[in-house]
Amino acid sequence: MAGFKCQRCAGCCYGRGGIWLNRAGRRQAAGHLGMTVGEFTDSCLTWESGLWSVGVGAAGRCLLLSGSRCLIQPVKPLMCRVWPFFDGPLHDEATFREARAACPGLALLDWADFKRSAPLKKPPRSFRIFLLGQRG
Ligand code: SF4
Numbered sequence: 001m002a003g004f005k006c007q008r009c010a011g012c013c014y015g016r017g018g019i020w021l022n023r024a025g026r027r028q029a030a031g032h033l034g035m036t037v038g039e040f041t042d043s044c045l046t047w048e049s050g051l052w053s054v055g056v057g058a059a060g061r062c063l064l065l066s067g068s069r070c071l072i073q074p075v076k077p078l079m080c081r082v083w084p085f086f087d088g089p090l091h092d093e094a095t096f097r098e099a100r101a102a103c104p105g106l107a108l109l110d111w112a113d114f115k116r117s118a119p120l121k122k123p124p125r126s127f128r129i130f131l132l133g134q135r136g
């Protein structure tokens, strides 16, 4: 059984935003970039529905993407670290198929293989609820 293998296409770094960062995440990302939290917040984040999220540029490109490389790779947000092992694709085949259409790594797996290759540690049920609990 083959496990999930990221093809490093950076496709999942394009979208409508929603890459949320809590206080610890902002501090880590700023430190990694050699910025103060204020500088990082002003230049890279947007305030969205009561939470800080990474800004997006043209075509929904994450502002922290350089070429196909994440500028904060070692400290990237939780949801970027856990993708694609979210509850949706793990528990609903239609959601898995939608994600599969957008992710060349998932396209190499069927749903059963994907579920079998999921890490044993369960991801948070909802990142939004998880982050709201750590707002600040
Ligand atoms: S879209 Fe899939 S294959 Fe491409 S970088 Fe993201 S996780 Fe990896």
Ligand code: SF4
Residues within 6 Å of the ligand: 012, 013, 014, 019, 054, 062, 063, 064, 065, 066, 069, 070, 071, 072, 073, 076, 077, 080
């Ligand atoms: S923070 Fe990094 S991994 Fe997450 S979407 Fe932006 S560039 Fe991609």
